[in-house]
Amino acid sequence: MAAGLRPGRALLSRRRGALCALLRAARGLAARPETHFGFQNVTEAERREKIYQVFENVAEKYDVMNDSMSLGIHRVWKDILVHKMNPSPGTLLVDVAGGTGDIAFRFLNYVRSVRERQLQQKLRNHQNLSWQEISKSYQEEKSNPLGDSQVVVCDINKEMLKAGMQKAQHLGYSEGLSWVLGNAEELPFDDDKFDVYTIAFGIRNVTRIDLALQEAYRVLKPGGRFLCLEFSHVSNPLLSRLYDLYSFQVIPVLGEVIAGDWKSYQYLVESIRRFPPQEELKAMIEDAGFLKVDYQNLNSGIVAIHSGFKL
Amino acid sequence: LAAGRKRMRLRRPVGRVPLYPGHIPTSPLQKALLAAGSACAALWDPYRHDMVAVLGETTGCLALPTLRDRMRNDPEGYRIFQERPRIRLSTLDMAWLRGLPDGALGREYIRFLEDNKVSPDTRMPAKFVDDEELAYVIQRYREVHDLMHTLLGMPTNMLGEVVVKWFEAIQTGLPMCVLGAAFGPVRLNARKLQVLATELLPWAVRSGRNASCVLNVYYEQRWEQSVESLREEIGIFPPPAVRV
Numbered sequence: 001m002a003a004g005l006r007p008g009r010a011l012l013s014r015r016r017g018a019l020c021a022l023l024r025a026a027r028g029l030a031a032r033p034e035t036h037f038g039f040q041n042v043t044e045a046e047r048r049e050k051i052y053q054v055f056e057n058v059a060e061k062y063d064v065m066n067d068s069m070s071l072g073i074h075r076v077w078k079d080i081l082v083h084k085m086n087p088s089p090g091t092l093l094v095d096v097a098g099g100t101g102d103i104a105f106r107f108l109n110y111v112r113s114v115r116e117r118q119l120q121q122k123l124r125n126h127q128n129l130s131w132q133e134i135s136k137s138y139q140e141e142k143s144n145p146l147g148d149s150q151v152v153v154c155d156i157n158k159e160m161l162k163a164g165m166q167k168a169q170h171l172g173y174s175e176g177l178s179w180v181l182g183n184a185e186e187l188p189f190d191d192d193k194f195d196v197y198t199i200a201f202g203i204r205n206v207t208r209i210d211l212a213l214q215e216a217y218r219v220l221k222p223g224g225r226f227l228c229l230e231f232s233h234v235s236n237p238l239l240s241r242l243y244d245l246y247s248f249q250v251i252p253v254l255g256e257v258i259a260g261d262w263k264s265y266q267y268l269v270e271s272i273r274r275f276p277p278q279e280e281l282k283a284m285i286e287d288a289g290f291l292k293v294d295y296q297n298l299n300s301g302i303v304a305i306h307s308g309f310k311l
Numbered sequence: 312l313a314a315g316r317k318r319m320r321l322r323r324p325v326g327r328v329p330l331y332p333g334h335i336p337t338s339p340l341q342k343a344l345l346a347a348g349s350a351c352a353a354l355w356d357p358y359r360h361d362m363v364a365v366l367g368e369t370t371g372c373l374a375l376p377t378l379r380d381r382m383r384n385d386p387e388g389y390r391i392f393q394e395r396p397r398i399r400l401s402t403l404d405m406a407w408l409r410g411l412p413d414g415a416l417g418r419e420y421i422r423f424l425e426d427n428k429v430s431p432d433t434r435m436p437a438k439f440v441d442d443e444e445l446a447y448v449i450q451r452y453r454e455v456h457d458l459m460h461t462l463l464g465m466p467t468n469m470l471g472e473v474v475v476k477w478f479e480a481i482q483t484g485l486p487m488c489v490l491g492a493a494f495g496p497v498r499l500n501a502r503k504l505q506v507l508a509t510e511l512l513p514w515a516v517r518s519g520r521n522a523s524c525v526l527n528v529y530y531e532q533r534w535e536q537s538v539e540s541l542r543e544e545i546g547i548f549p550p551p552a553v554r555v
Contacts, residue, residue, distance in 0.1 A: 249338065249340050249341055249344065250344060252341070253341055253344040253345050253348055254348070256345060256348075256349075256365065257345070257348035257349055257351075257352050257362065257365075258352075260359075260361050260362075262335055262438070263335075
């Protein structure tokens with residue numbers, strides 16, 4: 001009996017679905033483009049404004065909140081991203097939505113240590129050098145510790161950039177680092193400029209992801225690499241339930257207690273649920289023109305690193 | 312794209328809609344976590360007034376209904392409950408209050424605000440109380456807190472706040488006041504603790520017990536009344552002559 005009912009019900013729901021789609025299309029012709037802010041439905045302009053305010057509010061406590069929410073694990077995720085990038089000295093990186101500079105600082109540390117190892121290797125291979133030549137090579141190391149590597153941190157939010165610049169000053173990063181105010185959907189850079197483009201926990205907040213991906217393609221040099229680190233979908237049902245419980249019950253509370261801001265962190269967990277899953281994002285990246293697109297799940301899909309090349 | 316997203320469960324604390332402007336519906340687990348978290352945050356940094364406020368809201372589920380009933384059963388309290396007055400800079404006529412004679416409630420209140428550099432507008436609105444009436448009760452309690460300082464003659468330093476908290480704990484029974492009264496003295500030095508224990512506390516406790524419910528006084532209609540006569544009317548004993 002149940003089997004007999006089911007096709008009938010399916011037909012009804014399909015008809016209802018078609019009717020809804022028709023109404024939506026009719027509404028769409030009259031209204032402005034609809035998108036989402038967490039679980040609310042808003043216009044694109046409203047979404048951009050709301051997201052700007054969220055990050056304006058959280059900028060100061062951004063790093064503290066990241067540590068508390070992810071129990072410090074976000075540091076490991078970012079380390080893995082930079083290790084996957086494996087930049088060599090001389091790389092030009094643009095870190096979009098780079099806000100407080102986490103990826104940029106890791107990149108600088110990485111190229112610095114690679115450069116040191118390179119110079120040490122060079123010394124070891126030339127053990128017949130005189131001591132004047134050895135000390136001259138130390139000068140060379142001191143004058144160019146990064147090997148001409150550079151990172152441009154680009155963010156749409158002034159408060160986040162300010163927080164990042166202060167952190168850079170506090171930690172002692174100055175060389176090879178630039179801070180630019182810019183929108184991922186419309187980057188203020190010329191075509192074919194960068195070796196690597198990264199966007200860590202930022203693409204979720206972009207209103208038109210397709211535009212951001214197109215811009216990423218545009219500003220990368222041929223042979224350049226696109227890397228995206230973002231929250232994604234957990235397929236394991238048990239882990240998914242625990243993750244949901246933690247996200248919806250604990251994270252807004254942490255936001256209220258630590259940053260005095262419940263709503264921004266409610267937005268955060270809702271926006272993660274709204275973001276396309278791994279395969280869908282992979283398809284979007286391929287649509288933008290990238291090749292050899294792949295993704296790597298971290299922590300069973302809580303976070304995923306998508307990678308693509310402009311070839 | 313839209314079809315793919317609709318398949319996801321869009322979950323919010325079940326069946327909860329905001330009941331008043333600024334209301335954030337929370338599940339019992341969230342309230343428990345908020346209570347614990349805000350207690351720790353307030354202990355860590357006593358200047359986190361927002362955490363003290365959240366603690367009050369999440370732990371007041373038993374005390375607030377009792378307070379509301381006490382307001383409803385008193386003629387003046389009932390009027391306050393009906394008219395829902397709010398104490399903020401936009402509703403106060405500062406110039407007129409400042410022009411009142413010394414000793415009048417309004418004049419002393421303004422003096423208190425200016426001496427301690429505080430403003431009634433910095434009070435947090437209620438967020439986590441799941442009842443619109445109870446939200447007003449706790450809002451009223453917060454806005455009347457500065458008037459408590461004025462009536463008790465206590466400044467806003469740590470010692471003064473502890474004394475007021477003891478008074479409020481006895482008056483309202485709010486767990487947040489009880490916790491503040493119990494843990495506040497931890498941050499006082501020995502001399503202040505002695506003053507607290509020997510002079511201020513006995514007086515605050517006696518006054519708190521003796522006084523009628525302070526939320527049942529329509530302060531906005533009594534600005535011209537002298538502080539002394541209001542103290543007598545409510546049942547607050549004259550404060551001891553010590554420097555706080």
